[in-house]
Amino acid sequence: MSFTFEDKIRSIFYPQSVAIVGASNDERKLGGLAARAILRSGFKGRVFLVNTRSRSNGENDGHKIYSSIASLPQEVESFVFVVPREEIPESLEAAGQKGGKVAVIIASGFQEVGEAGKQWQETVRQIAERYGMIIVGPNSVGVVNFHNGLNATFAHTWCELFSPGGIAVLTQSGGVGQTLMSQLANHNLGVSKYIHLGNRANLEFADMLRYFEQDEDTRIVILFLEGTDDARRLYRAMRSCASKKKIVALHGGVTGKGSRAALSHTGSMAGVRRIYQGAFRQAGVLEVETTEEAADVAKALYMLPPLKNPGAGVFVFTHTAGPSILATDVLSERGVPLPEPPERARRALESFLPDFASLQNPIDMGGGAAFNHYMYVKAMDAILAEDTTGAAIIIYSHTNDPAFRFPVEAVREVRDKYAKPVMVSIVASAEVIKHEMNEWEQAGFPVYLSPERAAKVMARFYQFYRLRHLRGQEL
Amino acid sequence: MNNSDIQGIIAVARNNGWDYLPEPYAKQILSYAGIRTNPTVLATSEDEAVAAAADIGYPVVLKLVSPQVVHKSDAGGVVLNISSPEQLREAFNRIITGATEMKVPLLGVSVQKQVPPGVEMIVGAMSDKQFGPVLMFGLGGIWVEVMEDVVSRVIPLEEGDCYEMLAEIRGSKLLEGYRGTKPVHKAGLVELLLKVSQLMCDCESLIKDIDINPVIATGEGYWVVDARIGLRG
Known part of the structure; x- marks a missing residue:
């Protein structure tokens, strides 16, 4: 049976066996961290440690350290190289002879450092081609599959830090990849797979997007890219993947200064910003501007039901006028409709809200609602029922009193009745509301810690689903 | 054609x-x-x-x-x-x-x-080193360099892409009519974009780029009043 390219990409995430080449006992070294990552992340396949410098019979955590790839007792599917650049060609050759299908090359000093490095990369690429191996990298942090505990990086805490979930991270830069992961961790979001492509010796964004398109564990792909050698192919792959999955993209290195950084960073020239912007939209990919926004938006797309009618507007519910006005300013600037309650809903609101409540949009129920949260529940019941309501944001400020509790369960019941997307913005310090945030998110309400931030996410959410509707894509 | x-x-x-x-x-x-x-x-x-x-x-x-x-x-x-x-x-x-x-x-x-006044737009097509043929649309005439209000799509375009481009430029309100002028004939502009996209597809081996500036958009349709076509070497 011959292995197709698709089978090999699968081998990146589902190898039967993994060898860490350059593994060490010393956790101050990358080789030590990489060994620890694979051994303590719950990976069920076979793991082999190799270190050519080790005297015979070294071991790590009960695992024998082999002194050469050739002396491994069986064929191995995936090799992770934590050795210096100069040792890669020989090791890769040995790995090819040992049946390797995947080479994760963490070593740097290749194309990203200019001409000399380019030669090294070409040598490595040719060896891989001879053995039909896929290279992740070089100059890669590695790959993680959070669903089977395959942690082929030196970021050994990641499988403890993240629960398995549906968000994949596909990145050109290790630094941005780690920043994105930290942002996702702050939101407690579950991750499916992480892959840092690095210098892309023979594995491109387009290949990975095709893979994620059919990966059952992935619902959302966060993509960070600086440039690619075949943007037309990238465009086609994005378009195809976006028809099945939601893609949030961040594009770096596109202005003058950024471009120079990109040149020295990955050795590839970033494309023209405007052309990328157009291509993202045309492909149905949602482009965002910061890593924070990427995680914020991914969170909303991940947790919320789809926006069924992007012509219907957003209602903001609050007991505190100022913050909600900041939110509605952001929404109206970005073209999100903010309708007023229709007659029937208005009469319903008047029946239980105080006379001084503002029944336009934002619906400001007055300070009393800060203590009588059931006003929120009743008001939402009246408003979410209307066809002109597409989505809602609840904005409230926390009194910092631990006894203060929002009736999350009751709000959830109303929301479920109408299956419309509802976000929450809590105005308080992250520490004070940690518990409350958790409670909301367990119930499927993404929480943002400022009203403007929630509003920006809502505007992106609208942008995304408008595009989706326009293109007749699956919601 | x-x-x-x-x-x-x-x-x-x-x-x-x-x-x-x-x-x-x-x-x-x-x-x-x-x-x-x-x-x-x-x-x-x-x-x-x-x-x-x-x-x-x-x-x-x-x-x-x-x-x-x-x-x-x-x-x-x-x-x-x-x-x-x-x-x-x-x-x-x-x-x-x-x-x-x-x-x-x-x-x-x-x-x-001499054509009647309208909104001056620019339509361009070029072959990008990485994306291949792409199309640009935006505010034309003397505003091109000052406003840089231009958006792009990958060729070939579909009708929906064209309508999105019209809505995406910052100056899209100019197309809706202002100070008593009629809104421009959007379907006409969309047809123009699709035809430029098609021309670029058909003649990719001959044509390097197309620069239509300005095209005058009016309530009834459009007139290309100046254009330049770059040839492949």
């Missing part, structure tokens, strides 16, 4: 050693592609120009035609709103004198129908 007509024009240009098509030739190609261009005639003498204007109908515009002058108005090579044969003769001689002083090779002077 008849590809052999287009190839014929490009062959003439190549024989002359031009790396781009001057306006009357570029417009000819666009009209072969089904794109509306204002009536344009290349005249090589004053009398020819007067005769052409009588055919086209006043008011007319005169423009210098030279394979070396891209920015015609900067070179004093454009005279608008000519409404009589006397004005036309005067303008013709002024353009010829200017060109002679600048010592640029001269193909003649084009006589063009």
Whole structure:
């Protein structure tokens, strides 16, 4: 049976066996961290440690350290190289002879450092081609599959830090990849797979997007890219993947200064910003501007039901006028409709809200609602029922009193009745509301810690689903 | 569209050693592609120009035609709103004198129908090193460089992409009508974008880029009033 390219990409995430080449006992070294990552992340396949410098019979955590790839007792599917650049060609050759299908090359000093490095990369690429191996990298942090505990990086805490979930991270830069992961961790979001492509010796964004398109564990792909050698192919792959999955993209290195950084960073020239912007939209990919926004938006797309009618507007519910006005300013600037309650809903609101409540949009129920949260529940019941309501944001400020509790369960019941997307913005310090945030998110309400931030996410959410509707894509 | 007509024009240009098509030739190609261009005639003498204007109908515009002058108005090579044969003769001689002083090779002077006012837009197509053919659309005329209000799509485009482009430019409100003017005929602009996309697809091996600036969008449709086509080497 011959292995197709698709089978090999699968081998990146589902190898039967993994060898860490350059593994060490010393956790101050990358080789030590990489060994620890694979051994303590719950990976069920076979793991082999190799270190050519080790005297015979070294071991790590009960695992024998082999002194050469050739002396491994069986064929191995995936090799992770934590050795210096100069040792890669020989090791890769040995790995090819040992049946390797995947080479994760963490070593740097290749194309990203200019001409000399380019030669090294070409040598490595040719060896891989001879053995039909896929290279992740070089100059890669590695790959993680959070669903089977395959942690082929030196970021050994990641499988403890993240629960398995549906968000994949596909990145050109290790630094941005780690920043994105930290942002996702702050939101407690579950991750499916992480892959840092690095210098892309023979594995491109387009290949990975095709893979994620059919990966059952992935619902959302966060993509960070600086440039690619075949943007037309990238465009086609994005378009195809976006028809099945939601893609949030961040594009770096596109202005003058950024471009120079990109040149020295990955050795590839970033494309023209405007052309990328157009291509993202045309492909149905949602482009965002910061890593924070990427995680914020991914969170909303991940947790919320789809926006069924992007012509219907957003209602903001609050007991505190100022913050909600900041939110509605952001929404109206970005073209999100903010309708007023229709007659029937208005009469319903008047029946239980105080006379001084503002029944336009934002619906400001007055300070009393800060203590009588059931006003929120009743008001939402009246408003979410209307066809002109597409989505809602609840904005409230926390009194910092631990006894203060929002009736999350009751709000959830109303929301479920109408299956419309509802976000929450809590105005308080992250520490004070940690518990409350958790409670909301367990119930499927993404929480943002400022009203403007929630509003920006809502505007992106609208942008995304408008595009989706326009293109007749699956919601 | 008849590809052999287009190839014929490009062959003439190549024989002359031009790396781009001057306006009357570029417009000819666009009209072969089904794109509306204002009536344009290349005249090589004053009398020819007067005769052409009588055919086209006043008011007319005169423009210098030279394979070396891209920015015609900067070179004093454009005279608008000519409404009589006397004005036309005067303008013709002024353009010829200017060109002679600048010592640029001269193909003649084009006589063009002056079109009614509207919103000046730009439509461009080029072959990007990485994406291949892409299309640009935005505010045209003198605003291009100041506003840089241009959006892009990968060729080929679909109808929905075109409508999105119209809505995506910052100046999209200009297309909705302002100060009592009618909204522009969007379906017409969309058709223009689709035809440029198609032309670029069909002639990718011959055409390097297309620059239509401006195209005048009105309530009834559009008129391409200036265009330039770059040729592949």
